[in-house]
Structure formats: C-alpha cells, structure tokens
Amino acid sequence: MKVFMLGWEFPPFISGGLGTACYGLTKAMSNLGIEVLFALPKPVEASHATHVRMLTPKPTPSGTEIEYAYDEMRNVRFLAIESMLSPYDVPQQYHEKFEAVIRTKRQVESAAGGAEDQAPGITHYAGDMFTEVHRYANAAVKLAMEEDFDVVHAHDWMTYPAGNAVAAVTGRPLVVHVHSTEFDRSGEHVNQMIYDIERRGMHAADRIIAVSHLTRNIIISRYGITGDKVEVVYNGVERNGNGDAAFMPRSGIGSEEKIVLFLGRITMQKGPEYFLMAAKKVLDEMENVKFVMAGSGDMMHRTIEMAAEMGIGHKVLFTGFLRGDDVERVYQMADLYVMPSVSEPFGIAPLEALNHDVPVLISKQSGVAEVLTHVLKVDFWDVNEMANKIAAVLKYPPLQLTLREHGNFEVRRLRWQDAAERCARVYSDVMVHV
Amino acid sequence: MSSVCFYFQVHQPFRLRHYTVFDRTPHYFDEFKNASICRKVANKCYLPTNRLLLKLIRKFGGQFRVSFSVTGVLLEQFHKYCPEVISTFDALAQTGCVEFLAETYYHSLSYLYSRSEFADQILKHIEMIEQLFGQTPRIFRNTELIYNNDLARTINAMDRFDGILAEGADHVLADRSPNFVYQPPDCDRTRLLLKNYRLSDDIAFRFSNRQWKEFPLMADKFARWINHVNGNGNVVNLFMDYETFGEHQWEDTGIFDFLSHLPYEVLKHPDNNFLTPSEVVERYQPVEVVDVPHIVSWADTERDLSAWLGNAMQSNALHEVYRLEGLIKQAQNEHLTADWRRLQTSDHFYYMCTKYFSDGDVHKYFNPYDSPYDSYINYMNVLSDLRKRCLASASGSAALTSA
Structure with missing residues (x-):
C-alpha cells in the first residue's frame, strides 16, 4: 500500500500538535510497511535538519522541491514544496509575512543592482493565503503526476484543495483527516473562506477521519456530512524515556513553590x-x-x-x-x-x-x-x-x-500503531469502494 | 436438615454535596440528593419488599423467617425523608419472625482505625434498634462483612453477641463447606456464620443475567439447589443487600415473583426450614474452628479491603478522618461529632476506588461522582473544613477556660 500524504508541518519545523500527529502517524505507518510520500508546504532550512537526510533537491518551475528522508522512517519519502504556509496562521499574519519577504527580496536585489520588474523569487509565493493554498495544490498535482500511489490522505484545510486536485487528476480515493475545524479555532466567528475550503474538502472526500467524537459531531452538524462517512481515529503518543532531561534552574521559582x-x-x-x-x-x-x-x-x-x-x-x-x-x-x-x-x-x-x-x-x-x-x-x-x-x-x-x-x-495504551492500523483499514475500505 | 438463613443488609450513606476548597459553610450533605434517593429506593425496594415479606410471614404462619441489619445512617434518613418505612420494618419486627442484627451505626471502617469508636458505634446502633424495634441484637455483622480472627475476639470480648457473620470466601473455607456453623479461635461465646456466596450471588447478581446458563432462575429450581444441601450441611446462609429486590434487580426481572414463591418451594421438602441467625447458632453446634488471620470482606472478586483501601487517596482520606478523633472528642460538640461520624461511612471511600474505573462497572453504577478523583477532592475539602471548625472550637473553649 502506498499513500500520497499532504501535510502542513513536520518535526522539527512545528508550531503545534498537527506536526506531532503527522510525525507519529507516519512513523507508525512506516513501521507497518505502508509506503508514504509526504508532501509538505514548508521550506526546509538545512540548519534545523539534523535528523533529516536530504535526497535530491530539484528546482522546478513551481518552486523548489526537495526530497529528503528521515533515517528512522524507511518507507517514507518527503517532498517539500517551498511555501510560506504554516498551520496556525490567519490571513493577516500571512500577509505580514509576505510583505516581509518582498521587502527583503527588494533589498537584496537593489543591492545586487538587478533592475528587473519583478524579482524571480517572489513568483514562489502568492500574495494572499488563499491563492497560496491553491498554488500549493498546483505544485502538489505536478509532484503527484510523477508518482504512483493507491490513496490520497490530506491533513487539515490548507491541504484539502491539493488533496482534492490530486485525487481528481489521478483518480485515487481521497481521505481527509480532520485534526481541527474552523469552529474550534475561531468559535462562532468563522472565516467563511476557510469554512468553504473545509466543507468542499470534506464533501469531496471518500472518507473522513476525525480525531475524536467531538470533532466527528462538528463535522456532521456543521458541515452537513453523513455519519457513515466519518471514522474516529484517536491520536497516540510517542513513548519516550523521561528523566534524562537536564536539571533546569528554577529561576524566579522557589524550591518550595x-x-x-x-x-x-x-x-x-x-x-x-x-x-x-x-x-x-x-x-x-x-x-x-x-x-x-x-x-x-x-x-x-x-x-x-x-x-x-x-x-x-x-x-x-x-x-x-x-x-x-x-x-x-x-x-x-x-x-x-x-x-x-x-x-x-x-x-x-x-x-x-x-x-x-x-x-x-x-x-x-x-x-x-x-x-x-x-x-x-x-x-x-x-x-x-x-x-x-x-x-x-x-x-x-x-x-x-x-x-x-x-x-x-x-x-501507554494510546499507541500510534493502533491509529496507523485504523487508518490502513480506512484506506482498504475506500480502495475497494472506488 | 437444611435451614435457610436470610440476612439482608439495608444501607444508604449520607452523600456529600459538592464542596469546593472555597466553601466555608458547615453544611456538608446533599439534602436533596439524599432525600430523593432515599424515597426512590423506598418506593422501588423497601416498601414493596417489606410488604411482601409481611404477607409471606403471615401466610406461612411463622415458618418463614428473615433477618436485617439496617444502618443507623439510613434509619436517620428514613426519619427525615420517609418515616413510613420505619413503620413497615416495625410491623415485621412485631411478627416475631424477623431478627435485627447489630453493626456500626455509621456503616464505618472504624474497626480498622479506632477500637473505641468501633465500640461506641455498635452500642449506639444497638440502642437505636432497641428503641425502634424492641429487640436487642445478639448477632453482629461488621461493615461489608469485614472479618478476621481479631474482630471475632473483639466481639466475643464484648460478651453480648452469640454470633458473627462473615464471607464464606474460598480461601477462608479451604475445602470446608459454608453450610455449617463454625467457631472462631479463642472465642467461648461467639459463633461464626459464613455466607454461601454461590447461592447468595445467584439471587443478588446473576438473577437477571441472560448470559447465565441457569437463566431464568425460578423458585423451584433454587429450592432444589437448597435441597441438595440436605445431608451434607445444616444451614444455607443467604446474605445480600436488601436493595437486590427492586433496585439492583428491577421489578420487571421477576425478582418479586421469585421471592414470593420461594418459601413455598423451600418448605415443600419436609426437612427444610427458615431460621434467623440467632436461631441457627442455638440449634446447631459448631463443627470446627476456622482460622482467619487475614482480613476478608464480601466486596468484589478479591474479597479484601481493596475497594476502600486500595490506593493512596483512600488510605490518606481514612487516616485523615481518624486523625481528627482526638480533636473531636476534645471539642465535645454534638454537631461536630455527628458530621465527623457521617464522614466515616465506608461509601465515601468506595467512591474513591480506582480499581476497574477505566472499564466502567458496578463501582460506577453506585457512584454519585464522575470519577474517583472528584470524590476524593470533595471529601478532603469537607474534611479540611471540619478540621478548621474543630480547631476553632478548641481555641474557643481554651479561651473560655483561661478567662
């Protein structure tokens, strides 16, 4: 079984639980012998990548795609699509980041004396987050067409359009994995565009994986999905040996506190x-x-x-x-x-x-x-x-x-292995149906 | 001869109200919840079962006999919330076919922590039974049938009890049968009656279990099992919670039909009869000394103390409540004493049990809290307020004496 997976973030470049979940799930899948191609909208900064092994960086018209691999995950290949998407951004933050990139680019180019109308680097990024999401989708489709796989698995809303497009182009079944919804992040003040992307992704999917019954209920009641399409797969946790961390000086905190x-x-x-x-x-x-x-x-x-x-x-x-x-x-x-x-x-x-x-x-x-x-x-x-x-x-x-x-x-009973096995069962289901 | 000895445990605790660390009022118990549970169980179990028993006793002209132990804390609640229930117990007492046993008034674990408190609570219970039902208990049962040699010696030394009830656990009996009267070591007066847990649990737990191969259990079948004891035993001790009838086993399981047909089916055999515990010890001589060095109880499959004393929270809560004994006795304040004693009821510690908690089982069914942790937090908050009141009262009286 081979899975084309679309994510937002992956350790060590994480800002929250999504990266941890993708890491745990992918590692467990790799151990089960499931092959995973993991496409990430994240620039790889070599300085952080200590336990990541670069494979073949290849510049393409759609951005720099870099293949790399984790030593501990033998069945996983990573495809990075250079992009500024990061999972917990809101449109304003994205806009600020974009402005910052343009400013640096302009400074670099004027210093270099290059007087082109548009700096070439900027074509890698779109001017607003929603266009960027679609640019990412486009890049993902191009990557996917060079690969062969059985099922598409997309994590959270930024990758739903990409998942949808890849599934449409390749004819493979689409599984979307809901780690969070716009209602969780924003309460009742939802961003309509994000909601629409989520809704389209969920309706396009052959099967939806929710991380809890709480989320499953939101998917059913807020997104108009029928219950038989939504599976609950609980996350797990990596069991790491503790107690080897260095003693932290309790600065500002008394020992009796x-x-x-x-x-x-x-x-x-x-x-x-x-x-x-x-x-x-x-x-x-x-x-x-x-x-x-x-x-x-x-x-x-x-x-x-x-x-x-x-x-x-x-x-x-x-x-x-x-x-x-x-x-x-x-x-x-x-x-x-x-x-x-x-x-x-x-x-x-x-x-x-x-x-x-x-x-x-x-x-x-x-x-x-x-x-x-x-x-x-x-x-x-x-x-x-x-x-x-x-x-x-x-x-x-x-x-x-x-x-x-x-x-x-x-x-200890909550293991990623169980989560990976349940995902694998969902894959087999949709592969039979389609 | 096979004699059937029925003993029913009748108990409800004073449940605590939600009490946070910020609460300062000396009102610890949930009046509303206790009243509604007491009335609910009265209507489902106590009233209809008492009525049925009275009818059966009259019908069989004194041949059908049973015994009860009703805790002091429940009798108090009957007084407050549904006094008519006491009258129906009294009507049973007046038949002369119903025996009332003694236990600790507060259904407490005081035997394990304070011998003087243990003795006081037994005497208080006896006093109440005498006052309400006009009989002086001669048989003792400890909370949750907690028992060992030492308990037997303590009870024997009180020189007022002819018998004591205990669980007929396999490790206590070894290869002996529970269907005889036994004697605890070093006890001249007190005899030992052991629960036949197989036949008791057939009624109390398995009666409505559709997976059980004997389902449905009818009175004639059960009477046949009793008949089998003839020739290799004297007495079948059927000890169970009274709430079995109508509350644990609902009316629609047919439990009342079972009970109403049982006396007739049992008495069909000319060698069978019904006896109360003190009649059992009068009629049958003990066959052997049974040595029980370690504590047994009737709880769970372990038959030990782990339901009340199985984790650090339970052990801490128990130690803390009995640590207050000195302060309470010093304060000599009846409100403080009553609150303190109500906090000793074993149910409070049962709610803190983490055994099987993840599996959700019988412990959950009887638990007013969402989790054992919530129950411990609530209990400790109440206890620390009680402690503050004791200290305030002690310093108040100290100020008085010095002045």
Missing part, C-alpha cells in the same frame, strides 16, 4: 483567560504557587496584560514557545498540567504531560477527554471548579500521586 503549567498556543481556542481566572482564585487561597504559561500566540500580549490587571503578574510566568529539551524541563518542574481549551478536537499535549509523569486537568470540551479516565476534567467556563481542582492537586499530595501512577499507565 508548586508549579501549574499551561503549555500550548496562547490563542482563543486554548482558553488562556480561563487559566488566569482560575489562577487568581487559587492564589486567593494559597501562596506558594506559580503559574507558568509556555507558548506563544495571538493572545499572548492580551494575556500578559490581563495577568497584570488581575494583580497576579508576579505569579504568572511567560516563557514563550518552547522546544525540545526546554519542554522536557518544564514538564519535569510541573506539579500539574492544565489544558483549559474552549474547543480542542483532540489535544496531544496532555498525553505528553502524562508521559512525563505530570498529572493533568483537561477541559471536557476536548477530544482527549473521551479516551482518558485517570485525569481531572472540568468545563472550560467553570473557573471555580477548575480552581478547586488545581488547589486540590497542590494541597493533597496523594491525589497527585494516584493521578500520576494511573495516568502514566493509561497513556
């Missing part, structure tokens, strides 16, 4: 303001606790201001976006991980926290709440109860102990 961790993008979807409101209540009750917010996002400044306005600025630390070892360290310090998401299709981060022996408190509005039992659950809006549970974990050590023991055991 407890640490409550928020780790994720600081955006409306993740509910940072509910975290702060709960933090305020906990701090009214107890002294020796710090709240750490690790991550960045469009609500970061607003959140910092909010903490200051609430008078708890000195108790809330912002670390910015963390990678690699820093993530390990912050988990090692944490007494509790909180995910107060307003709408979380799945939520891999709590699994990683459990993997690092950190007990977790998650919102009931998350897909991962469907698979975890040995965790604390709360409605994201119920800040009183959230604070109650945070305080309980900090006050009653046996609670932390029991959650950690059982949670760490439970998380």
